[in-house]
Amino acid sequence: MSEANLNRTLMGKVVSDRMDKTVTVLVERKVKHPLYGKIIVRSKKYHAHDEDNEFRAGDTVIIEECRPLSRTKAWRAIKLIERGVTL
Numbered sequence: 001m002s003e004a005n006l007n008r009t010l011m012g013k014v015v016s017d018r019m020d021k022t023v024t025v026l027v028e029r030k031v032k033h034p035l036y037g038k039i040i041v042r043s044k045k046y047h048a049h050d051e052d053n054e055f056r057a058g059d060t061v062i063i064e065e066c067r068p069l070s071r072t073k074a075w076r077a078i079k080l081i082e083r084g085v086t087l
Contacts, residue, residue, distance in 0.1 A: 058084020
């Protein structure tokens with residue numbers, strides 16, 4: 001019997017890769033306003049571990065929850081979905 005992946009995963013865009021082995025990922029989600037019903041965008045930034053410094057700003061990645069690696073970092077970037085455009 002194989003184990004299912006129980007860790008939470010989110011998809012977002014890398015907005016900063018200036019730190020060593022860390023990327024900042026912006027995750028946006030759409031929610032319905034409780035009173036007015038309008039769809040609004042909520043966003044949050046997560047620090048994710050990037051062991052090989054392979055992700056760059058603009059990339060779309062999947063991050064997975066893990067044990068705390070530092071004071072602000074409890075996520076790990078696991079998969080590249082789309083390469084960002086470089087100017």
